[in-house]
Amino acid sequence: MHKEYIDKIIMSGNDNQMRELKDVLVDTISYIKNTDEDTYNKIECDLYEIANGKVLSEEKAKEWVANMNPRARWTMSDIKKFKTELPIIPAYVIMNMLYSDFADVLGEELTDEVINKYISAAEDWYYDEDATNTEDAKLYCYWKNIVN
Numbered sequence: 820m821h822k823e824y825i826d827k828i829i830m831s832g833n834d835n836q837m838r839e840l841k842d843v844l845v846d847t848i849s850y851i852k853n854t855d856e857d858t859y860n861k862i863e864c865d866l867y868e869i870a871n872g873k874v875l876s877e878e879k880a881k882e883w884v885a886n887m888n889p890r891a892r893w894t895m896s897d898i899k900k901f902k903t904e905l906p907i908i909p910a911y912v913i914m915n916m917l918y919s920d921f922a923d924v925l926g927e928e929l930t931d932e933v934i935n936k937y938i939s940a941a942e943d944w945y946y947d948e949d950a951t952n953t954e955d956a957k958l959y960c961y962w963k964n965i966v967n
Contacts, residue, residue: 864963873956880908883966884915891915892922903938905945909958913941 852859884891898911926933
């Protein structure tokens with residue numbers, strides 16, 4: 820029955836009813852946050868996707884990079900200085916992901932040659948031709964399903 824009530828409230832276009840619906844949803848989600856972390860995380864991702872689409876925000880990207888283990892290497896402003904075809908947020912995340920996971924293979928020295936390897940590898944990862952999602956959605960899905 821709750822679905823019918825929600826539909827009726829949404830279809831009414833009544834601002835007061837929408838605010839009350841919001842309050843009920845916030846209370847419900849807060850309760851779930853305290854009782855079932857996995858369900859809460861799924862709801863948070865669903866709400867994020869509704870609000871933003873399957874694209875990483877700068878905030879999510881910085882949070883991801885800050886939690887990379889063993890380490891991330893570059894700041895957002897560092898990435899902005901590099902010559903890459905990638906949008907800034909994906910470049911920031913992917914290059915740090917590569918450094919964190921493959922510095923022993925790609926190199927730890929910050930010579931132009933090594934940096935160009937990271938840029939090239941990041942572009943290859945982002946523009947992978949056999950990916951089933953768009954580039955931004957692929958990165959978001961990686962975060963959602965692997966990292967988060």
